[in-house]
Amino acid sequence: MSKSIKIETIPVETRILNENDRLAAENRAWFGSQGIFVVNLISSPGSGKTTLLVETLKALQGKLKCAIIEGDQQTDLDARRIAETGFPVRQVNTGQACHLDAAMVRKEVSELAVAGLDLLFIENVGNLICPAEFDLGENVKVVLMSVTEGEEKPLKYPLIFHLSTAAVITKIDLIPHLKFDLALAEKNIHQVNPKAVILRTSAYTGEGLQGWLDWLAARKAQPPL
Amino acid sequence: MSKSIKIETIPVETRILNENDRLAAENRAWFGSQGIFVVNLISSPGSGKTTLLVETLKALQGKLKCAIIEGDQQTDLDARRIAETGFPVRQVNTGQACHLDAAMVRKEVSELAVAGLDLLFIENVGNLICPAEFDLGENVKVVLMSVTEGEEKPLKYPLIFHLSTAAVITKIDLIPHLKFDLALAEKNIHQVNPKAVILRTSAYTGEGLQGWLDWLAARKAQPPL
Numbered sequence: 001m002s003k004s005i006k007i008e009t010i011p012v013e014t015r016i017l018n019e020n021d022r023l024a025a026e027n028r029a030w031f032g033s034q035g036i037f038v039v040n041l042i043s044s045p046g047s048g049k050t051t052l053l054v055e056t057l058k059a060l061q062g063k064l065k066c067a068i069i070e071g072d073q074q075t076d077l078d079a080r081r082i083a084e085t086g087f088p089v090r091q092v093n094t095g096q097a098c099h100l101d102a103a104m105v106r107k108e109v110s111e112l113a114v115a116g117l118d119l120l121f122i123e124n125v126g127n128l129i130c131p132a133e134f135d136l137g138e139n140v141k142v143v144l145m146s147v148t149e150g151e152e153k154p155l156k157y158p159l160i161f162h163l164s165t166a167a168v169i170t171k172i173d174l175i176p177h178l179k180f181d182l183a184l185a186e187k188n189i190h191q192v193n194p195k196a197v198i199l200r201t202s203a204y205t206g207e208g209l210q211g212w213l214d215w216l217a218a219r220k221a222q223p224p225l
Numbered sequence: 226m227s228k229s230i231k232i233e234t235i236p237v238e239t240r241i242l243n244e245n246d247r248l249a250a251e252n253r254a255w256f257g258s259q260g261i262f263v264v265n266l267i268s269s270p271g272s273g274k275t276t277l278l279v280e281t282l283k284a285l286q287g288k289l290k291c292a293i294i295e296g297d298q299q300t301d302l303d304a305r306r307i308a309e310t311g312f313p314v315r316q317v318n319t320g321q322a323c324h325l326d327a328a329m330v331r332k333e334v335s336e337l338a339v340a341g342l343d344l345l346f347i348e349n350v351g352n353l354i355c356p357a358e359f360d361l362g363e364n365v366k367v368v369l370m371s372v373t374e375g376e377e378k379p380l381k382y383p384l385i386f387h388l389s390t391a392a393v394i395t396k397i398d399l400i401p402h403l404k405f406d407l408a409l410a411e412k413n414i415h416q417v418n419p420k421a422v423i424l425r426t427s428a429y430t431g432e433g434l435q436g437w438l439d440w441l442a443a444r445k446a447q448p449p450l
Binding site: 044074077145148171173179 | 371373
């Protein structure tokens with residue numbers, strides 16, 4: 001990106017973020033010691049995080065031991081959808097808060113049966129901005145954007161695209177009904193984050209789901225550098 | 226809503242919000258004294274705020290004197306789109322900040338030619354959560370949700386739906402290609418805010434735009450109670 005990302009904080013925000021980073025580092029060390037690979041899913045509301053997660057969990061049944069932490073301001077609607085897959089799930093209602101933080105994750109993990117767990121998915125609160133600033137101790141952040149959101153989201157909300165290991169473009173089955181330039185969207189993602197792996201999916205038709213699952217398995221197997 | 230909305234704040238947040246409320250009240254009094262009707266548009270990223278705004282401004286050309294304040298974390302892409310309508314526009318780049326506040330609006334208004342202005346549109350940063358807490362001094366908040374976001378957004382992000390005078394359901398032309406229950410979405414909006422006026426629009430086909438314009442004109446003409 002030609003323009004650097006300007007990070008402005010006031011002291012109290014700095015203190016909150018420092019404390020969060022400390023807890024997140026502890027979470028990460030603990031997850032590592034248990035062999036748990038942790039994925040933090042972040043997107044706007046309605047980009048399809050829960051739907052992708054449900055399809056992912058269905059595909060992983062009998063193969064990997066998974067658990068899920070669901071973040072929403074209100075309701076347990078998502079946790080109920082996830083619970084139907086049979087995997088353990090914890091719902092966090094953040095109330096007014098606009099993101100999950102490392103302390104919330106730690107609390108929920110202590111309530112989950114994590115012995116022998118392979119994969120922990122954390123579905124963040126639907127918000128393309130605030131969750132980017134809060135490390136949860138995950139191995140990878142994955143940002144989702146749906147084709148209905150337009151091509152320019154990576155440029156307008158660069159931090160989360162900059163920090164994510166992979167960007168999943170969802171709802172690609174809708175492209176024929178939209179004015180959406182997929183190549184431009186991908187160019188914009190790479191402008192903000194040249195290393196981002198881009199995956200195209202449709203939970204509706206199943207297109208691209210195998211590619212996403214393959215990436216997930218490969219990334220999980222990859223040793224940390 | 227059966228469950229009340231839980232508002233949790235820490236003291237520093239309270240102070241920031243109190244100061245914002247004071248500035249917003251001053252903004253509101255000043256807008257009132259100038260006969261300027263102010264609309265604060267709030268939605269997730271990619272729900273179609275800018276597109277609705279462009280179509281609205283085209284329809285108002287030669288009828289009403291409008292100005293626009295555009296909020297985004299980064300880029301002036303939206304302001305450039307708006308500028309093509311010929312109306313004056315100011316872009317605010319919030320950097321890391323996830324919402325506009327009353328001080329930002331005041332600063333931008335001082336840069337706009339507001340003499341004889343009828344309507345000021347403020348397009349907030351794409352975020353369904355944080356902008357809800359920051360009064361800008363507007364007359365009405367309008368929340369947008371696109372049909373691709375699913376029916377349950379009003380329940381999961383209730384505050385902004387609770388505070389909005391109108392809820393615009395956008396991209397209704399896509400309904401035939403989705404599993405989307407419009408009646409359920411509207412029921413969910415009214416569960417959170419029984420008084421909300423619901424408007425259905427498609428900027429792509431033009432459907433519902435006249436209804437939105439009529440509502441805007443009627444609301445502008447309505448004396449404050």
